[in-house]
Amino acid sequence: MTATSSWDRFCRYLCVAEQAGLRLDISRMAFDDADLAGMAAAAGRALDAMAAMEAGAIANVGENRPVGHYWLRAPHLAPTPALRAAIEQTITDVLTFASDVHAGRIRPLAADASARFRHALLIGIGGSALGPQFVADALSEVEAAAHGATGSASHALRMHFLDNTDPAGIARVLTGIGQDMGRTLVLVVSKSGATIETRNGMLETRHAFTSRGLDFAAHAVAVTAEGSALDGLAKSQRWLRTFPMWDWVGGRTSVTSAVGLLPAALQGIDVRRLLAGAAACDEATRQRDARRNPALLMSLMWHFAGGGRGDRAMVVLPYCDRLLLFSRYLQQLVMESLGKETARDGRAVHQGLTVYGNKGSTDQHAFVQQLRDGRDDFFVTFIHALEDGCPPTPDVEPGIATGDYLLGFMLGTRAALSEKGRRSMTLTLPRIDAFSIGAMIALFERAVGFYAELIDVNAYDQPGVEAGKKAAAGVLDLQRAVASWLRSHASGNWTAEETASAIGRPNDAEHVFQILERLAANDHRSIRIESAGTALQSRYRWADRAER
Amino acid sequence: MTATSSWDRFCRYLCVAEQAGLRLDISRMAFDDADLAGMAAAAGRALDAMAAMEAGAIANVGENRPVGHYWLRAPHLAPTPALRAAIEQTITDVLTFASDVHAGRIRPLAADASARFRHALLIGIGGSALGPQFVADALSEVEAAAHGATGSASHALRMHFLDNTDPAGIARVLTGIGQDMGRTLVLVVSKSGATIETRNGMLETRHAFTSRGLDFAAHAVAVTAEGSALDGLAKSQRWLRTFPMWDWVGGRTSVTSAVGLLPAALQGIDVRRLLAGAAACDEATRQRDARRNPALLMSLMWHFAGGGRGDRAMVVLPYCDRLLLFSRYLQQLVMESLGKETARDGRAVHQGLTVYGNKGSTDQHAFVQQLRDGRDDFFVTFIHALEDGCPPTPDVEPGIATGDYLLGFMLGTRAALSEKGRRSMTLTLPRIDAFSIGAMIALFERAVGFYAELIDVNAYDQPGVEAGKKAAAGVLDLQRAVASWLRSHASGNWTAEETASAIGRPNDAEHVFQILERLAANDHRSIRIESAGTALQSRYRWADRAER
Secondary structure: OOHHHHHHHHHHHOEEEOOOOEEEEOOOOOOOHHHHHHOHHHHHHHHHHHHHHHOOOOOEOOOOEOOOHHHHHOHHHOOOHHHHHHHHHHHHHHHHHHHHHHHOOOOOOOOOOOOOOOEEEEEOOHHHOHHHHHHHHHHHHHHHHHHHHHOOOOOOOEEEEEOOOOHHHHHHHHHHHHHHHHHEEEEEEOOOOOOHHHHHHHHHHHHHHHHOOOOHHHHEEEEEEOOOHHHHHHHHOOOOEEEEEOOOOOHHHOOOOHHHHHHHHHOOOOHHHHHHHHHHHHHHOOOOOHHHOHHHHHHHHHHHHHOOOOOOEEEEEEOOHHHOOHHHHHHHHHHHHHOOOEOOOOOEOOOOOOEEOOOOOHHHHOOHHHHHHOOOOEEEEEEEEOOOOOOOOOOOEOOEOHHHHHHHHHHHHHHHHHHOOOEEEEEEEOOOOHHHHHHHHHHHHHHHHHHHHHHOOOOOOOHHHHHHHHHHHHHHHHHHHHHHHHHOOOOOOEOHHHHHHHOOOHHHHHHHHHHHHHHHHOOOOOEEEEOOOOHHHOEEEEOOOOOO | OOHHHHHHHHHHHOEEEOOOOEEEEOOOOOOOHHHHHHOHHHHHHHHHHHHHHHOOOOOEOOOOEOOOHHHHHOHHHOOOHHHHHHHHHHHHHHHHHHHHHHHOOOOOOOOOOOOOOOEEEEEOOHHHOHHHHHHHHHHHHHHHHHHHHHOOOOOOOEEEEEOOOOHHHHHHHHHHHHHHHHHEEEEEEOOOOOOHHHHHHHHHHHHHHHHOOOOHHHHEEEEEEOOOHHHHHHHHOOOOEEEEEOOOOOHHHOOOOHHHHHHHHHOOOOHHHHHHHHHHHHHHOOOOOHHHOHHHHHHHHHHHHHOOOOOOEEEEEEOOHHHOOHHHHHHHHHHHHHOOOEOOOOOEOOOOOOEEOOOOOHHHHOOHHHHHHOOOOEEEEEEEEOOOOOOOOOOOEOOEOHHHHHHHHHHHHHHHHHHOOOEEEEEEEOOOOHHHHHHHHHHHHHHHHHHHHHHOOOOOOOHHHHHHHHHHHHHHHHHHHHHHHHHOOOOOOEOHHHHHHHOOOHHHHHHHHHHHHHHHHOOOOOEEEEOOOOHHHOEEEEOOOOOO
């Protein structure tokens, strides 16, 4: 590819989605018109399937559900008037709630009458956290500042997240909030209402509130499906508020539902513009001409790059600090949707599309060495914004500012990769704001939808996740059995292997060892090690410490 | 593999490095004794090569330098008494400097006499930031709290990082420091002293200091090679202090040099223990019996898993919030070291070992679906700590705490992956502290060193990084040419293609377009768009705005 032909090719394939504010350059993705023509029929079928899904078809065949995240930003497309009304009402409710919080009409109970909420702590994991974390990092101060000027969000809340069951991690976040806990709104987000990590985070948080004499229920908001365990808890304990999750919205596509809208609105982010950006991109990506449809083009590029088997990983390199968390968000959206054992007809296919990346130019100083010189098993998705997104900065050289270098490094890396035959595409946003973030989210959601059609997998279930959860529950049962047996045999000490046999679980000796080692390492737990020797010969004894 | 044999296999292959406090389980990595025997000769050669390197051989043949990061924590191994003295002196200097800062003997100029430094802003990228960021996130409050009890670090500094040339990202960090800028120590870290992103961050920071009437030099500390541009600048402007970088320490293995030690010490982290942990692990991984050498075992497992070509990616899953940044640190250490075009004899090999991952159990709700059901193109490295690392937490069920679930999810996911034939290894640390973090860093450093020997690449250069930098410099030159030409032809307007031709760079039309689009999108720059039409037909004109 000569330089001149690279300009011709750039012009020939540049896809501009004006209304959505997106521009996609696929010229460095190693394909030609014949490749596009060869996929035309499959692309047509993918468009048909997506249209059927938007009309209410049971797209999630595994779980026998329609898939309606596109309705969230275009409620008039919802298949029934009742659904449309519910979506619209929820958006209104979120906005009203946020504005009541900002205005102090909804305020902390314990504090003085003029106090307002200052922090929001979101407790959730996976689809209930990754979208909100990405949006918060991308937009929080940007949007709060823009609104602040007009006064509507000068009381924007500061976000915190609990997204794991690591006690040290939980302690760190709660310590960070510290004395401000009394001015903290807690958002407990779980579609099923039964996610263990979320329940654990909620219980520790409630304990922290109670320890400080604060009424947890008066600070707590649930986002969950009607009738879930969490819904029942929130109602029975009279939590401040509950917002709905619907079974036709998957966790990984829930960022334009109350899951994403509520924390965004509380941070002063313009939720209507986020929805408008997503709606505009949805509209642009219903286009049947592949050359003018950036989501369809993207899915075709994924297909060409990886031979329809994901043989090349997607390396996400936003040249923009605010998009650092986008790859982490995409890991769920893409890998949980596409990483499937079987096609829809049950054939074993072991599909997937690996996603990783952080940000440029930072990653140029980390793994770009391998991208250029090493294994050719990836394609890069560059992302950048035209506007700097901050006040004018001083020159670092005559006529040159830091942002000029940011673009320079992106184009330089793109050229250096291309020179070695490595593939890349480039997504250009006009700026980082609620509209463009909404559009970008919708772009990748639909690209995933199209690609799932091209490779014939159900993008909307996650059967493999259950196995790990069940196995974990088994480990907890084992811990209970081990503790119970050692307690009732407190006069002696036993190895892991002996303990496993004694409780009738000789095949679980490995897990018994891991459980005992961990309990013994924590002084406040009731197991201790006697006569160590090497690790595997350690003998454990019950020692009735005053458990908390 | 039956459950009983899994326990036998676990016991058979468990590698316990007592002094380093590490335990490595490789039982789920799909290899057998014959595989180990087959690699015995190669492993022996790798041990010999590492021993020669530690004795001062020119291990970095590409850049004709010895490689001495192991001397940093065992100065008595340095090849000359002068080098030994320099290493020891630097450690002492770092500790003295940090304790002077903590005690207020070194203090901000502008503030009142009792004021102390409260923040440290590290400006660096790649090897000058990833290690310090990882260590800060893993250890900061843990260690400050431990020391705080004995009073020695009750004035620990809070860390901030600038690791890019994104003006909005820089603005966000500087705004976050805000009014505390007068109590902020600035650490400018660049081995070569010529890293553009670092220079840009430093210039913007200096501008921010000056705008507030603060004397930047009195707040600024350089960590750089003697005689570098940065060294010269720091001396000529009389910066507060300079600490040395050595040419025998690579950026990605510099965390136990002043690069990592200085910010760690300022945060109140026990730098001597960090070094002791690294030294203990170095000692444990000089062991010639592969079965007792966790770094050598790890490198052999990488080799078996990926056929010596990196065909399986390393997915890093620490079940520990504090280790979230470890995979990002490892991406550089592993991929920049191993992602090479040629073997040491010049043969094209296109090697590499891809690294990604965040933390468990969070990632179970993101991409673990693909790991279990989808492409079998990875192995997992689980990492966990036995001690919770926080005060006792309330039960979430009778006798069960959040940390029990964290282990349960890890073991559950390990079992669910194993059930489907997916590979994993598990690294167990006693706790998260300076010693164990030092040991873990040293473990992976040496595993990378061994693996590079097994695949015969130079782990210590990064030739591919230069190409992108050069191409970026070309883009900046192009911007200057474009701006200059448009300025001198301000009476008209031109398309990108016309501009490229006019400046004699018709082959660079694509970059000219990108440059013009970005400049035009930022109101304060002197380019504007006239008569848009579709993007590619846009015409640009010089508009002499009052540049800052």
